[in-house]
Amino acid sequence: MVKKSGFSLIELTVVIGLLSLLILAISSTMLMSIVSSNRIRTITKVKQSGNYALGQIQGMLRSAKSVTSCVPNTVDPSNPSVTFINPDGGETQFLLEVDRISSNSGIYLTPENIEASSLNLTCEPTTTEPTLIKVSFDLMNKLTTGQSINNPILHFETSINLRNE
Numbered sequence: 815m816v817k818k819s820g821f822s823l824i825e826l827t828v829v830i831g832l833l834s835l836l837i838l839a840i841s842s843t844m845l846m847s848i849v850s851s852n853r854i855r856t857i858t859k860v861k862q863s864g865n866y867a868l869g870q871i872q873g874m875l876r877s878a879k880s881v882t883s884c885v886p887n888t889v890d891p892s893n894p895s896v897t898f899i900n901p902d903g904g905e906t907q908f909l910l911e912v913d914r915i916s917s918n919s920g921i922y923l924t925p926e927n928i929e930a931s932s933l934n935l936t937c938e939p940t941t942t943e944p945t946l947i948k949v950s951f952d953l954m955n956k957l958t959t960g961q962s963i964n965n966p967i968l969h970f971e972t973s974i975n976l977r978n979e
Contacts (some may be wrong), residue, residue, distance in 0.1 A: 864970040867923040923959035
């Protein structure tokens with residue numbers, strides 16, 4: 815019997831099939847890792863934007879001389895706002911303008927690629943001279959398309975005790 819060297823058709827088919835499964839598993843893992851890193855990057859960007867906006871609102875309201883107007887959601891659900899006197903005597907107002915949190919000085923607290931919604935203001939004990947203001951809002955990335963699981967809505971809230979009553 816003469817022994818021939820080489821591979822049979824069955825052996826080649828099995829090896830090609832196993833290599834195909836291995837390549838499929840590796841490519842699937844790589845794709846999931848890319849999708850996951852994009853999601854984490856988006857969430858991080860939204861969290862940073864929300865924390866910045868909350869920090870600015872907190873800092874300015876805490877150092878305000880007085881609050882001149884507080885329009886909570888119960889009074890005007892379409893346009894809640896808070897207006898206060900700055901330490902320098904100027905007046906500033908925070909409100910939800912289209913889909914961004916802004917102040918009347920033309921400064922937006924959220925970037926244009928982040929969508930703000932559901933701005934809620936609660937002023938206690940009254941709307942004319944509150945000592946505690948509760949602020950909450952939701953943010954999500956505007957530019958992300960696809961499933962909502964890849965673009966979650968993050969909720970931010972804080973309570974601010976006014977220093978100067």
